[in-house]
Amino acid sequence: MREWNWTESTLASIVKRIIDRNNDNKGEEDNDFNRGRHEGYWEVIDMIKNDIESRGYDFDEFMKKFY
Template sequence: MSGKINNDDKWEVTGETLGYMISRIQERYQESLSEGDDDFNNGRKLAFYEVLDMIKNDLEVRGYSLDDFK
C-alpha cells in the first residue's frame, strides 16, 4: 500500500478532515462500548481502540495530540 489515494477527485486531507475522521472513529468506539458482550462486539471494540491508538501514536511522534483534532 503506497499511502496515496488514487482517484480523480484529487482529495486533499486537511487538519479539519482528519479531525472529522478521528471524531467519527471516536464516536463509533463510544457507541460500541454499549453494545453486546459477545466475541463479535468485543472484536469491534478492540478494533476501534487499536485504530485510535495507532492514530494517536502517529500524531504524537509528530508533535501532535488527538486533542488537537477535536
C-alpha cells in the same frame, strides 16, 4: 477524479467518527465479536494518535481545536 487534499479538519472528522462509532457500541451485547470490534476501534485510534504525536503534535490538543 478529484485530487485528495488532506486537511487537519478532515483528519479530525475521521478520528471523531471512529471514536463516536466505538462509543455507540458500548450498549451492545457483550460477546467475543463485539469485544473484538471494540478493541479494534481502540487500536485504530491509538495508531492515529501515535502518528500525530510522532510528528510533534499533542493529540488531545489537536482534537480540541475541532471538538
